[in-house]
Each structure stands twice: as structure tokens, then as C-alpha cells.
Amino acid sequence: MGNSCSNHLGIPPAKGPNAGSFFRLYYPCQTTEKAERPDWVPCKEYFNGLTDFMNINRTFGEKIFNYLFGSFKIPAALDAPTLYSAICAELASQGFIVASVEHRDQSASATYYFRDKTESEKANKNNGPKTSGSAQDDNLVREWMYYRRLKPGEREFPLRNEQVKKRADECIRALDKLIEINSGISVQNVLQTKFDWTTLENSMDLCRIAVMGHSFGGATVIEALCKEVKFKCGVALDVWMNPLDDEIFPRVKQPIFFINSEKFQWAGNISRIKKLDSAVIQRKMITIRGTVHQSFPDFTFLTGNWIGKLMKLQGEIDPELAIDLCNKATLAFLQRHLGLEKNFNQWDPLIDGQDDNLIQGTNIPLLQSAI
Numbered sequence: 032m033g034n035s036c037s038n039h040l041g042i043p044p045a046k047g048p049n050a051g052s053f054f055r056l057y058y059p060c061q062t063t064e065k066a067e068r069p070d071w072v073p074c075k076e077y078f079n080g081l082t083d084f085m086n087i088n089r090t091f092g093e094k095i096f097n098y099l100f101g102s103f104k105i106p107a108a109l110d111a112p113t114l115y116s117a118i119c120a121e122l123a124s125q126g127f128i129v130a131s132v133e134h135r136d137q138s139a140s141a142t143y144y145f146r147d148k149t150e151s152e153k154a155n156k157n158n159g160p161k162t163s164g165s166a167q168d169d170n171l172v173r174e175w176m177y178y179r180r181l182k183p184g185e186r187e188f189p190l191r192n193e194q195v196k197k198r199a200d201e202c203i204r205a206l207d208k209l210i211e212i213n214s215g216i217s218v219q220n221v222l223q224t225k226f227d228w229t230t231l232e233n234s235m236d237l238c239r240i241a242v243m244g245h246s247f248g249g250a251t252v253i254e255a256l257c258k259e260v261k262f263k264c265g266v267a268l269d270v271w272m273n274p275l276d277d278e279i280f281p282r283v284k285q286p287i288f289f290i291n292s293e294k295f296q297w298a299g300n301i302s303r304i305k306k307l308d309s310a311v312i313q314r315k316m317i318t319i320r321g322t323v324h325q326s327f328p329d330f331t332f333l334t335g336n337w338i339g340k341l342m343k344l345q346g347e348i349d350p351e352l353a354i355d356l357c358n359k360a361t362l363a364f365l366q367r368h369l370g371l372e373k374n375f376n377q378w379d380p381l382i383d384g385q386d387d388n389l390i391q392g393t394n395i396p397l398l399q400s401a402i
Contacts, residue, residue, distance in 0.1 A: 043117055043332060043351050047124030054130040054205045055113050057123035058231065080141020080177045114328045115245065121358045125373070127365075128235055130205045136194040137179035138247055145171040145221050171221060191274035195247070199254035202242060206261060210237060239369040241265060243361070245327045249289075250274045253307070256285045264288070264368040266361050268327045269295050272303040280306050288364040288382070289316040290357055293394055294346060295324035301395045315364065315382050318390040319356055321348030327357065348388060356381060356388060 047059075075093055082092025113119060113131035122129050133142040148170050181187055212218055213235040218228050242262045244252045249270025256265045257279045264286040289304055296318075307314055323346040325331055331350040334342065346353070360381035366373050367382070384391030 043354065045121040045124030046355075047121065047126065054132045054208075055119075057116075057119040057127075057129040057131065058234075059123055059126050059128075076143070076175050077141045080139070080175075083140065083177055114330070117329055117332060117354055118243075118327070118358060118361075121354075122361075125362060125375075128209070128231070130209060132198075132201050132205050134194075134198045134201055134251075135176060136197040136201075137176060138191075138194045138198070140178050141175060143173050143175045146174050148172050188273065191247075192276055195250050195254050195274035198247070198251040199258050202251065202255045203259045206240065206259070209235060213237060237261075239263065239371065241365055241369060243268070245269060246271045246324065247274065253283060253287070254279065256283045256287070260284070264365070266290065266364060268357070269324055270300075270304065272300050275303070277303070277306065283307065284312060286313040286364075286368045287315075288361065289314075290360060291316065291318045291393060292322035292324050292326055292346070293318055293320055293390075294322065296393060296395050298395055298397055301393050301397060305397070313368070316392050317360065317381070317384040318392070318394050319348065319353050320388045320390060322346045322353050326350060326353050352388065356386065360389075 075097070079089050079093060082089050087095075113133070115131060119129045119131050133139060135142055135144060152172060153170065179190075181190065208218065212228055212231050213233060215229065215232040220226075220228070240261050241264050242252050242255045243266040244250075245268040249267035250272060252265040252267045252270070253275055256262050262285060266288045268290050269292045270289060287307060304316065319326070323343055325344045326346055326348070330342075330344045331354075334344050336345065338344075340346075359375075359378040362373075362375040363378040363382055365371060366375035367379070380386070381389065
């Protein structure tokens with residue numbers, strides 16, 4: 032594998048007419064042969080976070096992850112006029128502006144923020160060269176934060192519920208920042224970037240906004256819909272319902288599309304999804320045959336067949352076919368509920384599971400009492 036496998040593995044290119052980058056922003060742009068493609072993993076600390084999350088020794092894990100994934104690029108242009116870049120880039124290529132939020136609630140394997148330097152740090156002039164993700168302001172220093180595991184005897188729900196609320200707030204703040212950018216308000220970006228934010232002024236249709244997420248991010252979708260009516264609909268990929276409080280369910284008034292993997296879901300989780308069923312608000316669910324929980328993030332495209340199955344990053348279905356079904360069904364749902372004037376309705380049958388690789392609803396048998 033290593034460099035030789037990079038000829039065959041990689042994040043699939045987006046299929047739309049537009050070339051599609053602390054949120055990472057994906058947006059439609061003009062294609063150019065000289066455009067720089069960003070690294071999929073820009074800092075070793077992200078590898079460290081993944082090794083911690085998987086309980087692997089950092090030194091060993093960093094070498095393995097760097098060997099397997101270090102050479103991959105995101106199929107998008109950097110500064111052109113996330114673990115989910117395949118989905119984000121595809122949506123951007125179809126005309127959407129996509130903000131991929133890095134959550135700082137300690138549910139992510141790794142992320143960072145900037146803090147003011149202490150007086151001793153300011154006095155030390157040998158702080159080393161700036162690296163990817165460095166701040167332009169010399170008085171700021173990058174601080175990494177990693178996944179927080181449960182403490183011995185700690186109950187999971189209070190922690191995860193607090194985290195999902197913070198995650199939803201972060202999505203809303205990202206939306207607020209995009210609204211400012213669209214209005215032409217000057218935006219401060221502490222990262223070193225050449226991107227001219229004024230090019231996005233008056234570029235967004237703020238009446239057509241959706242929220243989308245995977246796993247914990249799926250729960251974040253539901254929480255965000257409850258908190259912010261500017262989100263007109265939501266798409267939850269293989270949602271993990273544990274962080275959510277049942278009391279918010281009746282307050283969610285927007286349509287939701289649940290796209291599940293075949294291997295991750297269980298009766299208790301599906302029964303909680305069913306609590307969001309409504310006679311007047313469209314709530315749809317499909318299951319993609321042959322998929323696993325990690326069929327949605329980018330890892331599924333970056334590993335060979337046997338390693339992918341060994342690490343449960345791939346299911347039985349071809350990864351590109353699975354993500355293509357997911358993306359097309361998502362686009363059809365977004366057109367239906369955002370009132371888009373596109374041709375995404377050609378994929379409307381997918382919303383109802385009408386494909387040999389789809390199941391309408393769920394593959395999980397439920398007792399009526401559980402529902």
C-alpha cells in the first residue's frame with residue numbers, strides 16, 4: 032500500500048457542474064488546473080486524536096495512519112475564487128455552500144482553538160515556526176483538545192446531552208457567521224489564508240438552509256432543528272440518538288431524512304427515531320444495504336478492501352456506490368423541502384427506498400410495544 036495504493040484509493044471526485052474548503056467551508060467555484068488541493072489531514076495532532084480514540088499507542092498509531100492516509104488530498108481547490116469531504120465536496124459541486132463544523136465539545140477525536148499567549152510565552156522568542164493552522168496574530172497560540180472518555184462510574188447521558196447542545200449551538204454560530212459574510216460584514220479569520228471573504232457577499236440564499244450530520248452529528252441535526260428555525264430541514268446519517276432528550280422531539284417542526292447503514296442500527300435506537308414520526312411533517316427513513324457505520328466518512332474510500340473490512344471502515348457494498356446513493360437521495364430531499372429549481376427530483380424514488388441497494392425504512396425488526 033502506501034504511495035503505490037494512492038493510485039487506486041482516494042476520496043471520490045464530486046459529480047456536479049461546479050468544482051468545490053473553525054469551520055471548513057466548501058463552496059462552488061470555477062475549475063483551474065493550477066489550484067492547490069488541501070491535505071486531507073493537515074496536522075499530525077489529528078492522527079494523535081484518532082489513535083487516542085481507538086486506544087492505540089500514539090507513536091505507533093501516528094506512523095500507521097500517516098502511512099495509510101498521509102498522502103491523500105481533498106478533491107477541492109484551496110482558497111479558490113473534513114472527515115466528510117466526499118459528501119461536502121459533492122454538495123458544493125451541486126451549488127451549495129457547505130460549512131463543515133469542527134466541534135469543540137470534546138466529542139471529536141481532535142480539534143483546536145487559539146488562546147492568548149501567557150507572558151512567559153510572549154517573552155520566549157523561540158516558539159518555533161508557524162505550521163498549518165497557525166494564527167496570523169503572534170500573540171495567539173494553538174491549543175489542541177481531544178476526545179473526552181467517560182470517567183469511571185460516570186453516567187453517559189448527562190455528558191452527551193451537554194455535548195449535543197453545545198454542538199447545535201456551534202452549528203447555529205456557523206450559520207450566523209455565514210449570514211454576516213453574505214451581508215458583507217468584515218470577518219476576522221485568525222488562520223493564515225489567502226481567501227477573500229468578500230467574494231461570498233450576496234452569494235447565499237438564506238431562505239434555503241439545511242443541517243446535516245453523521246452519528247453524533249445526526250443527533251446534532253435534531254437538536255439544531257429544535258433550536259433554530261432558519262434550518263428548514265435536516266438529513267441525519269446513521270444517527271446515534273443517545274445524546275437527545277425525548278422532550279425536544281415534539282418541538283422539532285421541520286422535515287427530517289434518516290439515511291441509515293445496515294449494520295449499525297438497533298431496536299432501541301430505531302424506536303427513538305420513530306418517536307419523531309409525524310402525520311403532518313415529512314419524516315423519511317431509508318437503509319443502504321451492505322453498509323457499516325463508517326460508510327459515510329472519508330475513511331471508507333482510503334483503505335483497501337481487506338484493511339477496510341478488518342477495521343470496519345467498509346461494508347459489503349462498493350463504497351462509491353453507497354455514497355452516490357446517499358448523496359443523490361439527499362439532494363432529492365433537499366430539493367423537495369428547500370424548493371430548489373434543480374433536476375435533483377430525478378432521484379425522488381431513492382427517498383422511498385426504491386433501489387435494489389436500498390431498504391425503505393429499516394432492516395431492524397421492532398416490537399409494536401417498543402414503538
